[in-house]
Amino acid sequence: MPRHAAVIVAAGTGERFGGSLPKQYRPLAGSSVLRRSVEAFRASGRFGDIVVVIRDEHRALYDATASDLGLPDPVIGGATRQDSVRAALEWLASHAPDGVLVHDAARPLVDQDTIARVLDALETAEAAIAAVPVVDTIKRAEGGIASGTVDRSGLWQAQTPQGFRFATLLAAHRAAAGESLTDDAAVAERQGIAVRIVEGHVDNFKITTEADLTRAERLLGGADIRTGTGFDVHRLVPGDGVILCGVHIPHPFKLDGHSDADVGLHALTDALLGAIGAGDIGQHFPPSDERWRGADSAAFLAHAASLVRARGTILNVDVTLMCERPKIGPNRAAMVARVAEILQLDPERVSVKATTTERLGFTGREEGIAAQASASVRIER
Structure with a gap:
């Protein structure tokens, strides 16, 4: 033979x-x-x-x-x-x-x-x-x-x-x-x-x-695809601009929070953590810890991304910002680019969009800005 x-x-x-x-x-x-x-x-x-x-x-x-x-x-x-x-x-x-x-x-x-x-x-x-x-x-x-x-x-x-x-x-x-x-x-x-x-x-x-x-x-038949969601709100107070999805936008107000109060990145961080069952942003970066006072929220998102990459791959992310002002459209491309950079993703896998609440509620009264986010990941190990 x-x-x-x-x-x-x-x-x-x-x-x-x-x-x-x-x-x-x-x-x-x-x-x-x-x-x-x-x-x-x-x-x-x-x-x-x-x-x-x-x-x-x-x-x-x-x-x-x-x-x-x-x-x-x-x-x-x-x-x-x-x-x-x-x-x-x-x-x-x-x-x-x-x-x-x-x-x-x-x-x-x-x-x-x-x-x-x-x-x-x-x-x-x-x-x-x-x-x-x-x-x-x-x-x-x-x-x-x-x-x-x-x-x-x-x-x-x-x-x-x-x-x-x-x-x-x-x-x-x-x-x-x-x-x-x-x-x-x-x-x-x-x-x-x-x-x-x-x-x-x-x-x-x-x-x-x-x-x-x-x-x-x-x-x-082995793909383990998971989705996580996140939501965050911060109050608007007098200031010189807001930071949304990693981009500083001139504005008569700023977002109040322990860190830089970037609601977009906070919601997205929670979405990634949720997709792998790793708790929430408060568990990883407690507001009682002075190390995070005024911190760049990019560090929070990068940390969540590293936890996902230890187990798999980020497939895509989606962020919706809810506010009357500032206008998001002129800054959308910069936000997508910044989120893609932090997550080491192709920009086509990142979505940032905005909506108003038709002058209803705290966002309609311009008392604060809210964000919701979702993230899909593939678990590989």
């Missing part, structure tokens, strides 16, 4: 994904992206060796997510994906497997049928890759303008795993050293090796953005 090995490529930096944690180590429905990819190959029961390729500086991250899986020590990758795969193949050479499947760690939803189809194809082919047919219309563009439609018949979108006779792929990689090719199939093709296409799966997509991770969570 043929002996097969699997190479899981996890040596990327995840620059396109963004964030401080490389995407292959990001939590995904109670596990991690990398671990899910590895476990898919372990579950098949058809691999004698499973080798993971990582960056040297990621060793602690790798150990935290995969040290209990009984795998050999990870192989340290090179400057390019091609270099990383070749390093793994060289490591496997002494084990002399008959075939090898190469898989991107960032495709954690690979299914058993796809793995089996690639392996089965190697019984009669030197190389086989999983792929799905291109179903969308493909446009050629020049300078951002569509310049023609590409005939999509016969076009396939390559995925991983990509399978090869081991000796064939090792020789092809050695011959292609120093070149820049997009995948292992291209390395094989360069040496004249015929690559068979087998059916992949649309869910076997590569995680490259935060939206991809959210999609994967949804498919796994």
Whole structure:
């Protein structure tokens, strides 16, 4: 019976994904992206060796997510994906497997049928890759303008795993050293090796953005999305301006409070704390504590954000300010930018809006300003 090995490529930096944690180590429905990819190959029961390729500086991250899986020590990758795969193949050479499947760690939803189809194809082919047919219309563009439609018949979108006779792929990689090719199939093709296409799966997509991770969570049924709300009120007293959502606005009055009395940031802080069940702003920053007298409320919001990030991701926030004056519209963009800066979010994930109470109540009488806020977060750990 043929002996097969699997190479899981996890040596990327995840620059396109963004964030401080490389995407292959990001939590995904109670596990991690990398671990899910590895476990898919372990579950098949058809691999004698499973080798993971990582960056040297990621060793602690790798150990935290995969040290209990009984795998050999990870192989340290090179400057390019091609270099990383070749390093793994060289490591496997002494084990002399008959075939090898190469898989991107960032495709954690690979299914058993796809793995089996690639392996089965190697019984009669030197190389086989999983792929799905291109179903969308493909446009050629020049300078951002569509310049023609590409005939999509016969076009396939390559995925991983990509399978090869081991000796064939090792020789092809050695011959292609120093070149820049997009995948292992291209390395094989360069040496004249015929690559068979087998059916992949649309869910076997590569995680490259935060939206991809959210999609994967949804498919796994593991997304824990929570919403918190907050409300705050402060009295208006004579002064030289109000601070709302981190922006100072000239005004004949100011908001009275122990800190800078920024009702917008206070309500939003409570919304974030509420989303993770972490109490309220008064518990974290009691008004009886002189340290917070006159404090910038950005510190309160940043603290709440750090508590959320320790467990997951802030998805979006929404603040509504209730007042007759000052007018919020001219300052809205600055408020959105400031909140986004504090929360380290894209401004499109921040909403600030305003309403009046039609001269009714304390806000209508301009005795104070109120704010309500909501925040949605995804819990990952």
